[in-house]
Amino acid sequence: MPGPIVLRDPEEVxxxxxxxxxxxxxxxxxxxxxxxxxxxxxxxxEARRRSDFVVVTIFVNPTQFGPNEDLARYPRDLEGDLQKLxxxxxxxxxxxxxxxxxGDETRVRAAGLAAHLCGPHRPVHFEGVATVVTxxxxxxxxxxxxxxxxxxxxxxxxxxxxTDLFLPVSVxxxxxxxxxxxxxxxSRNAYLSADDRVRALSLSRGLSAxxxxxxxxxxxxxxxxxxxHAEVERAATSIDYVTLADVDTLTPIDEASLVGKRxxxxxxxxxxxxxxxxxxxxxxxxxxxxxx
Amino acid sequence: MPGPIVLRDPEEVxxxxxxxxxxxxxxxxxxxxxxxxxxxxxxxxEARRRSDFVVVTIFVNPTQFGPNEDLARYPRDLEGDLQKLxxxxxxxxxxxxxxxxxGDETRVRAAGLAAHLCGPHRPVHFEGVATVVTxxxxxxxxxxxxxxxxxxxxxxxxxxxxTDLFLPVSVxxxxxxxxxxxxxxxSRNAYLSADDRVRALSLSRGLSAxxxxxxxxxxxxxxxxxxxHAEVERAATSIDYVTLADVDTLTPIDEASLVGKRxxxxxxxxxxxxxxxxxxxxxxxxxxxxxx
Numbered sequence: 076m077p078g079p080i081v082l083r084d085p086e087e088v089x090x091x092x093x094x095x096x097x098x099x100x101x102x103x104x105x106x107x108x109x110x111x112x113x114x115x116x117x118x119x120x121e122a123r124r125r126s127d128f129v130v131v132t133i134f135v136n137p138t139q140f141g142p143n144e145d146l147a148r149y150p151r152d153l154e155g156d157l158q159k160l161x162x163x164x165x166x167x168x169x170x171x172x173x174x175x176x177x178g179d180e181t182r183v184r185a186a187g188l189a190a191h192l193c194g195p196h197r198p199v200h201f202e203g204v205a206t207v208v209t210x211x212x213x214x215x216x217x218x219x220x221x222x223x224x225x226x227x228x229x230x231x232x233x234x235x236x237x238t239d240l241f242l243p244v245s246v247x248x249x250x251x252x253x254x255x256x257x258x259x260x261x262s263r264n265a266y267l268s269a270d271d272r273v274r275a276l277s278l279s280r281g282l283s284a285x286x287x288x289x290x291x292x293x294x295x296x297x298x299x300x301x302x303x304h305a306e307v308e309r310a311a312t313s314i315d316y317v318t319l320a321d322v323d324t325l326t327p328i329d330e331a332s333l334v335g336k337r338x339x340x341x342x343x344x345x346x347x348x349x350x351x352x353x354x355x356x357x358x359x360x361x362x363x364x365x366x367x
Numbered sequence: 368m369p370g371p372i373v374l375r376d377p378e379e380v381x382x383x384x385x386x387x388x389x390x391x392x393x394x395x396x397x398x399x400x401x402x403x404x405x406x407x408x409x410x411x412x413e414a415r416r417r418s419d420f421v422v423v424t425i426f427v428n429p430t431q432f433g434p435n436e437d438l439a440r441y442p443r444d445l446e447g448d449l450q451k452l453x454x455x456x457x458x459x460x461x462x463x464x465x466x467x468x469x470g471d472e473t474r475v476r477a478a479g480l481a482a483h484l485c486g487p488h489r490p491v492h493f494e495g496v497a498t499v500v501t502x503x504x505x506x507x508x509x510x511x512x513x514x515x516x517x518x519x520x521x522x523x524x525x526x527x528x529x530t531d532l533f534l535p536v537s538v539x540x541x542x543x544x545x546x547x548x549x550x551x552x553x554s555r556n557a558y559l560s561a562d563d564r565v566r567a568l569s570l571s572r573g574l575s576a577x578x579x580x581x582x583x584x585x586x587x588x589x590x591x592x593x594x595x596h597a598e599v600e601r602a603a604t605s606i607d608y609v610t611l612a613d614v615d616t617l618t619p620i621d622e623a624s625l626v627g628k629r630x631x632x633x634x635x636x637x638x639x640x641x642x643x644x645x646x647x648x649x650x651x652x653x654x655x656x657x658x659x
Binding site: 179180181183185216236238239240242 | 377381468470471472473474475476477478479480497498501502505506508527528530531532533534535
């Protein structure tokens with residue numbers, strides 16, 4: 076099977092996507108930062124299912140990294156990634172100067188949604204995400220774009236900007252893909268030592284404990300968050316947050332029982348030096364770990 | 368001759384523009400806030416010349432007005448405007464809730480360009496402009512959009528965001544249209560009393576004096592600005608700025624003689640209670656007033 080075409084130039088991607096559309100094809104987009112794992116490939120598969128011409132972007136976007144974050148050491152493996160992308164038609168792998176030429180300064184932000192959860196801990200992150208995704212939507216002209224729910228806040232912000240800016244693209248959220256033992260897949264899992272890898276299970280184990288309690292009728296944020304905390308605080312170097320939030324606004328809520336409102340239980344912490352996130356929509360997502 | 372179709376719903380505008388494009392028509396866009404004058408109609412004429420299906424938007428955009436600005440009393444005359452728009456195919460006149468539905472919070476900004484000239488005096492203005500124009504581009508899907516050069520900084524910011532966000536639209540700047548006596552046309556001229564109207568000529572007269580000096584070899588910012596100041600300070604209630612700026616970056620410059628760089632001479636002041644702006648690209652735009 077031939078591999079995907081690899082393109083570096085935004086205008087070439089635009090041209091090839093224009094041609095695909097002109098021939099009646101629906102264009103699907105999966106933006107990634109590469110270092111692809113099964114989670115990414117599930118997104119590509121979903122895009123394939125929903126469209127006729129699939130563009131996967133591989134771009135480690137500098138504007139979404141803070142000055143003390145892991146931009147320089149973020150895992151990069153374009154050759155390995157291409158081997159895995161047999162469901163893609165085009166891989167768009169621009170360099171930084173192609174996406175941010177000299178003089179570039181336009182930024183897109185959704186301030187309210189970015190104020191919660193990871194926002195206070197990563198001040199520039201979501202503006203960088205919103206900006207690069209807006210660029211990619213315009214270049215590719217996709218009718219469908221697929222994002223993972225592990226980055227739940229990112230997905231919410233992208234849905235928000237698509238609605239607010241009237242962008243003609245349908246945003247699809249894909250369920251978190253987990254390792255057999257429950258760990259949410261992430262390119263950053265590659266940073267984990269063998270010990271860290273064991274400790275990292277505390278996130279999904281904590282979410283499972285809270286999901287079970289929710290299943291048994293528990294609705295109070297304090298108790299649900301406490302169950303996650305109990306698991307994670309033994310394993311984590313530090314905890315950024317364990318929050319029960321309104322799934323739409325991402326604002327913290329005191330209980331999960333408001334009628335018609337789903338509740339997101341989300342966590343960010345450091346295992347060793349690696350920042351990990353995980354989340355669960357209570358009563359909707361299956362617990363990461365089966366009932367013991 | 369039949370008048371244009373008037374639409375209120377963004378999705379209806381999107382649909383009709385999609386249809387126009389599908390039938391091979393090039394779609395042109397002229398965003399306005401209504402209260403149309405000959406300057407606006409020149410933009411519509413330019414859009415007509417460059418495209419096959421012309422959309423004029425009439426929307427007094429609240430996000431580009433500061434709390435102490437003239438949003439409430441900004442002139443509105445939809446019926447009168449429609450009489451003048453025989454060159455438009457569609458007039459898009461949404462209400463505020465259609466453009467900013469509940470929950471809307473995404474904003475677009477070009478911070479560097481917005482830091483100069485009017486930016487410090489109108490802190491939210493250009494973010495409001497950039498945001499609404501990005502929305503209009505997405506709704507209409509225009510291949511060409513025409514803006515006036517009177518709002519030189521606005522035009523620069525729109526060019527910037529189109530480049531930075533890879534938007535598939537060609538931005539055309541149209542020369543300032545002036546009254547016979549030199550006053551730059553503006554919807555806000557309607558605010559001027561008879562006395563103010565006479566005083567308002569000081570802006571174009573000052574620019575003409577500077578243009579003549581430039582024509583005679585003067586290049587120093589201090590002298591060129593001084594010639595404008597001398598005219599305006601006798602007439603204005605207050606002066607926001609008289610600035611010689613790099614046409615690309617809008618940063619203030621000390622002289623107009625840098626090789627290959629054109630210089631913008633721009634002014635903003637208050638005549639009575641009315642804020643007016645005017646500008647001239649030295650050596651490029653004709654002086655507003657003929658040589659006396």
